[in-house]
Amino acid sequence: MAAPLTEAAIEKVRDLIRTGDLEPGQRLPAEAALSAQLGVSRSSLREAVRALATAGVLDVRRGDGTFVTALTPEQLFTGIGEAVDLMPEESLLELMECRRVVEPQVTALAATRCEDADLTEIHHHLQLMEAATDEADLISHDADFHAAIAAASGNAALAAILRGISGVTLRARVWRALTEADSSRHTIDEHRAIYDAVRDGDAPRAEAAALLHVANVETWMRRTLVPKHARNA
Numbered sequence: 001m002a003a004p005l006t007e008a009a010i011e012k013v014r015d016l017i018r019t020g021d022l023e024p025g026q027r028l029p030a031e032a033a034l035s036a037q038l039g040v041s042r043s044s045l046r047e048a049v050r051a052l053a054t055a056g057v058l059d060v061r062r063g064d065g066t067f068v069t070a071l072t073p074e075q076l077f078t079g080i081g082e083a084v085d086l087m088p089e090e091s092l093l094e095l096m097e098c099r100r101v102v103e104p105q106v107t108a109l110a111a112t113r114c115e116d117a118d119l120t121e122i123h124h125h126l127q128l129m130e131a132a133t134d135e136a137d138l139i140s141h142d143a144d145f146h147a148a149i150a151a152a153s154g155n156a157a158l159a160a161i162l163r164g165i166s167g168v169t170l171r172a173r174v175w176r177a178l179t180e181a182d183s184s185r186h187t188i189d190e191h192r193a194i195y196d197a198v199r200d201g202d203a204p205r206a207e208a209a210a211l212l213h214v215a216n217v218e219t220w221m222r223r224t225l226v227p228k229h230a231r232n233a
Helices: 004-018 031-038 042-054 078-086 089-113 116-131 135-152 156-165 168-180 184-199 203-232
Strands: 058-061 065-068
Touching (some): 004 042, 031 042, 042 058, 078 156, 089 135, 089 203, 116 184, 135 156, 184 203
Antiparallel strands (some): 058 065
């Protein structure tokens, strides 16, 4: 947790952004001027800038200054994916519950908003999944398949959240176990069902196909992860 003086500095910089005094893409005033304007010490301001840069709000460019980012969902939700990559195995079930809430709705939106170019992209990644001969390729194409569907939803915030909670590290863990259990082909068939529903513009079927896919993976995880952690308790 940040020190109180740093937290106060963070909040004051955030207020400048919220009120429009600092706009996306704008360069921050020099450190001395900004600390005087905000009534905070330069050391507290430096810590605030570091924290806001980590959160994707500010972009510190060495030798050029500090800028407000574009404040897009892709930037602001980057931290979710980084946190997921660090989560212990016992937290995976909670992430799958999050996916079960978000992914079906995103997929339903994609079915209603998908353009021809989006559909071509989704199908391309499905074909690459089906042709994959090793685990690394399968994981990569699986992530690209779902990212393409999320992009086709037309909702950048939802797409960024979904990418964050279903990152490559999580997929690697799941696919590794599915491959060992000889369940990968069945899982790819579930992706085909998702694609078919999105292609047909059938939102309820797309939602159901995505829900079935996530629920099946979650059920498998409950059967394998929970007993393992119970044994280790």
